Amino acid sequence: MLYIKCIFGGVKKTMTRSEENYIKSIYHLDKVESAMVSTNAIAEEMQTKPSSVTDMVKKLSEKGMVNHKRYKGVSLTEIGRKAALSIIRKHRLWEVFLVEKLDFAWDEVHEVAEQLEHIKSDALIEKLDAHLGFPRVDPHGDPIPSKDGEFKKVIKKLLSEVEIGAEGVCVGVKDSSTPFLKFLDKNKIAINDYIKTIEKEEFDGSLYIEVNGRKVHISNQIASNLYLEIKEAE
């Protein structure tokens, strides 16, 4: 009775690093093709052999993290999904840290974040989240799940397409080429910055905006490569 309660209540299972990586892979594959995930696909994603996958899937199934019928593929249980999102949350928060605080380039952070995501400490990740100002998205523009495993539904629009007066958090770039990212860097515009639109120059479509309170003038080309998060009400 108590046991049942523990499992379905909020008690965390301690997962090994390998288990965590499998769960994460299964989550990502599940997203792409929303059917059952195949053994081979997991093996491919994890860079292991299918037989290793079968073993691990058996283990995860016994732990209640995945559903599995022999020869029929795998899907995450609710517990497994929560676990995956917890790891993804850590990964993405660490990526924000690496880029915003340690000045890594956005395309240099993945490998290190793959290690950092396995650090076990709830206090750490909550304090990190606060330290970073509760960012909505990681440096690639991917949304950061909340503590309890939900994504805030992010509705994003190109800056060039919002009406004047609209404001919101910059949640992504359309063009992720190096020159464009360098431009943003030079002009101190970064993902998760708060942007207000002030005025549009009609004849060339350029925009006067405020980035974290600082006034900036950007061309239409720039504006049409930046995504703004739009609030529900808008």
Place this chain on the structure above:
Amino acid sequence: MLYIKCIFGGVKKTMTRSEENYIKSIYHLDKVESAMVSTNAIAEEMQTKPSSVTDMVKKLSEKGMVNHKRYKGVSLTEIGRKAALSIIRKHRLWEVFLVEKLDFAWDEVHEVAEQLEHIKSDALIEKLDAHLGFPRVDPHGDPIPSKDGEFKKVIKKLLSEVEIGAEGVCVGVKDSSTPFLKFLDKNKIAINDYIKTIEKEEFDGSLYIEVNGRKVHISNQIASNLYLEIKEAE
């Protein structure tokens, strides 16, 4: 020939987490009693059985990290010592991060730092060091080894005992009781802060100091519980 060069040149051996922990334990034990380190002592420190230690010592010995003669105890080689200091450097830098940036209490950081110290990325640790302003000591006042495995020799004096006009980095506390630490917190005096002595009030020994440019008046009791790093020349 090339092989030899590689070993003695700066080529890093990839160490497992367990190997790193053994090397660190041996380093700490070596510090305390500067003779050979015993198998039992390592087992005690690592919370394992002596037979496990024998196995690991054999492995580390083959990798050239420790010297070992059967039944005679263990000592670190130069390579092993460097490896130990590299791990300690990471541990202590992470501790500074946790306390200064994430607001952990100084006595809450050890467990998490034990995990973070094993993250493998040179770029990460150098960028972290810069982000933290190249701290000299960790939140416990222990010195942080440099990148190449040296300690900057820290000569420390109680703030109450330096002559007026002296300045330096606050590198430790004598009293580490909670009330004292709370006091420091409230008065925004922290380890690694830069402190200048301005004037001493003769009749009660209280001190006027500057902490990172901000003027503060502290009693003699406070001054006699804070350590300042004194430059060679002084």
Place this chain on the structure above:
DNA sequence: ACATATTTTTAGATTAGTCTAAATATTTAT
């Protein structure tokens, strides 16, 4: 100095995560 106690090592087993090779189930193509 020698018997006893302690320390260290060896031998053999265990677990997690992986592998290869073989067996079995499912899917696909004719």
Place this chain on the structure above:
DNA sequence: ATAAATATTTAGACTAATCTAAAAATATGT
């Protein structure tokens, strides 16, 4: 529908890190 191709699982083995129990070396006390 059935043979061939593909996917999945099982069986058995390997490595790293650990353990227990027994053997061997060293240290200690009278």
